[in-house]
Amino acid sequence: MADGSASLSHDDLWPRAGDWTPAGRINGDLDLTLIGIPTARTSLSPTRADATPAAVREALRRYSPFAHDRDADLDVLTLADAGDIIDPDRDEDAARQRVADVATRSRLTVALGGDNAATVPAALGAWGGDIATAGLITLDAHYDLRDGRSNGSPVRRLIETGLDGHRVVQIGIQDFANSRAYAERARELGITVITRDDLLRLPLDDVLAEALAVAGGAGGPIHVDLDVDVCDRAVAPACPASTPGGIAAHELRRVARVVAQHPQVSSIDITEIDALADVADERTVRLAALCVLEAAAGLAAR
Template sequence: MNLRHLKPAGQAIFNDRHTTKVKELLTPWREGINHDFGLVGAPLSKPSISHSGAAQAPGAIRAALQSYSTYSAETGIEFTDQIIDFGDLNMHPTDIQGSQHRIYEGLADVYATDAAKYWMVLGGDHSISYSSIKAYAADKTIGVIQFDAHHDLRNTEDGGPTNGTPFRRLLEDGIINGINLVQLGIRDFTNARAYHQYADDNGVSVYTMKDVDDQGIMAILEKEIERLSGRVDEIYMSVDIDVLDQAFAPGCPAIGPGGMDSRTLLQGVRFAAVNPLVNVMDIVEIDPTMDFRNMTSRVAAYVMLEFMKAKRV
C-alpha cells in the first residue's frame, strides 16, 4: 500500500530544498571516522546545590540546533562537514561521585579517539567540568577560561563535590594551576567573600561584570589569552549559561539580574575560539524544564555555532 504525505517522525516541520539545518549534520561516531567537530553529552545534575533538571539539557540543545541553518551570512561560511555525536554518557541513577567518575572515564575514552579536532561537551551542571577538564588535561598543561556568575570555588566539606566546587577541586587536585584560570562575568551579590579571597590567594584572574562592562569582553580575552599562551599547551573554555542576565537565560537554575547579554557572550566565545589554543568547550547549567520557549537552549546552540564559526574563519 502506498501511504501518501508521510515523513519520518522528528524531521523538520518544513522542508526547503535550499536550506540545511545544523541538527542534520549530527552523525553517530564510528571507529575510523574523523571530522573537525565532536560532540558528547554529560547529563548529570544531581550534584546541583539548587533544584536542577540540567540532565535534560544535552537533548534540548541538540533539538535547538534544528532552529538554525548551516549558513553564516556574516562570513559566507557554510557548514557542510558532519559533527560526530558520541551521544550521552550513561549516568548511575543514585551514585553521584560514581557518575562523575564515569564522565571522567567516558570523556577520556572519547578524547583518546582523536576523532575530532575540536570538542563540545554538553552538561549537565557545572560539576561535569571537573571530570571533563581532568580527562582533557591528562597529558598536557591546561588553561581555563570560565564564563560564569559564580567562582565555583566552594569547599567540599559542606556538601561534597557539587556544581559549586569544580574549580576548587581542580586546583586542590593539581589538575590546573590557579594562575591559568580566568573567570569572566562574576556577578555582584552572588558569591561569598571567602571564595573571592580563595581565588585571590591562588592567583586566579577574576573579572566581574563591572570589569566586563568597563574594559570590554574582547579586550580582556585578548590580554588573558596572550598571557596564557606562554604558559599552557591548550585552553579549555567552560561556558556556564548563568553568566547571562536572567532576561536572556530563563532556563537556568541560578538566574539573576546584572549579568551579560547574549551578544556579549557570543562575541566572547567567538573571539576566544579563533585562537588555536582553544579547542574544547563545555556548556553547562541549563534546565529545560524551567525554560521559556527554549530560549536558553537556543542560546547554547548558538554558542556552539559561534565556536564552530570561529574555527572556520
Template sequence: MMKKVNPNVWTGRTDHIDNRSSFRYHQIVEFENIDACKPSPATCAIIGFESEEGVRRNNGRLGAGKAPDALRNELAKLPWKMPEGQRLVDLGNIECLDNNLEKAQQQLGDAIAVALHNDMTPIILGGGHETAYGHYLGVRKHVGKEATIGIINIDAHFDLRPYDEQPSSGTMFKQILEQDKKSSYFVAGIQRYGNTQELFDRADALGVTYVYEEDMHIGKMDSLTADLEKFIARHDFVFLTLCMDVLNAAFAPGVSAPSPFGLDPAIVRAIIKTVTSHDKTLSFDISEVNPILDENNRTVKLGAYLTNEAITSFLGGTLHDVSS
C-alpha cells in the first residue's frame, strides 16, 4: 500500500527563503499523490519501499525497512543545484504488509510504471534488495513485452539463489532471467569469496556479465566504462540498482552483509554517473541501507550522497521517452 510521507522527514538548514541558489532539497521537494500524477518531464520521483521481508527470508540482518525515510532525511540537507523547472517529487512509500512480499513488489512495480508513464524518472529508496524485483516489474510494464532490458547491478553478490520455495532478497535476478528472455544482467563488484562456486556456475549458465571487486579501481575505470557502454548499447532500455553492501565496510557498516574488501565510494559514484547519464537509463534504486546497524549515520549519509549523484545526473542528461 502506498502511504504519504511525513513532510517533517524533509527538514534541514535554511540559508535563504527566496534565493534559489541557496536552496537545499527540503526547500524544493514537492509531494504528489500517485493516483493524481500528471505528465512532468525534467522530474525525478522518489518512491520508498519499506520492505525487509526478502532479507528476513534470506536469513539476513533486519533493519532495511527503515531506510527510505532515513535516506530522505539526509537528502533533505543537501544543496539543490538544478535550475528552475527541474523538479523533485515525493510519491510516498510502499509498505510490505503481513509479510506479503510478492504483493508489495507488484505495488512497487505499478507505482514505478505510473511515474515512467508520466515522463518522470523513478528514484526508488529501498528496502532490502528485493526492491530490485519490483523495480524490474515497473520497467517491464512500462516498456512492453518486446523491448530488451539491461539490468546493471552494483553489488558484491549475484543474488541468483533458487526461488523454488519462496523469493527473497537473494533470488531476484534468477527470477528475472528465467522468466524474461529479453532481459540481461551485468553486475559490478562481485566478491570472489562472497559467492559460492554454484552461484558462479549459475551466473555463467545464465549469461551474466560480471566484474570482480578486485578488478575495480580508479586505474581501470576506462575499461569498466567501456564494458558498461557495450552492455547498454545492446539493449533498448536500462535500469540501475545499487546494493550498498558492495561498499567497503569501513565506509558502509550499516548493511545486512558488510564487505571487508568492498569498493571505494569513488568507484560506485563513477559507475552511477556513467550509467544514469545515458539516455537509455530509465530509473535507479538504492537498497540494503540498514539504519539500525549503522554507525554514526555513515551508511545512510553515503547512500544519500550516492542517490544525489543519480538525481543530479538524470536531471542534467537526456530525458527518456519510450514512445520515441
C-alpha cells in the first residue's frame, strides 16, 4: 500500500479521525478502545493480514469524526488506541489476556485483524468469565466450523470452549462457499443461519434485531465478528475469500453502527483483509476504517 498520510491536506475546521490517544496514557474508563490482533500464520489462504491493523489506522485519517446524526457525535466519546498485540498466533492466551485487560476499561472494544483467527482471543478476552451467557454474531460468507486451528475454525473453537451454539447467529452465509458437512454441523450445533439469499428478501434492520435478540438471550455480552469477505468482491478485493454477489459496503457499515448501539455488544472485530493485496484505491482497507467509525457512532447513540 502506498503511504498517503504525508499528502493529506490540513484544515483547522476539518479535523481528522484516528488521532486517538494511546490507552495507557488515559486514566479511568474508556468508551471505545481500538486494538490490533494481527493474526495470519494459520490462514487457509496465503495472506499478509498481519499488515492490516496499521493500514486501517492510516486510512482512518482520511475521514472526519463528524456524523450528521447528532446522536452519533463522536466528540462525546473517549477514544483510545491500545496498539497491536505482538505475535498473537504464537501465544493466543497472552492475546486473550491483553484483550481482557483492554475490555475491562472499555464499553466497546474494536479489534482489528488479522485473519479470522483473531476472533477467538478477541471474543474470549472481551467475554472474560461470561462465556456461559455470551453470544456471537458473525457477518461472514463462511461457517468457520472447520476442524483444526485456522482462520476457518473460530466459531467451532469458541463453541468447544463453552459458547452455546444456540446463541450464535451467522449472517451472510453464501452458496458455493461452504460444504454440506459444515452446514449440517451448524444445524446440529443449533446455530441460527441467515444466508445471503435471505438478506435479499429481508430488511437488514429486522435481521439484526433478530440476531441481537438470539445472541443476547441469556443477558450476557455479545461479540460481533465482521469478516469483510461477506462483502461483494468488487467491494472487498483484498479479502482472499470474498466472492461476487456478497453484501454491499453500505450494508456492512450499517451493521457496524446498528450492533454497536446495542448495550450487550461489548466487542467487535474486523477481519480477513490482506492490506497488501488491496487495489490502488485501498477500497477494502478504507471500508474497514469506516466500520470502525460506524461502530463509534453506534456507541455514541446508545
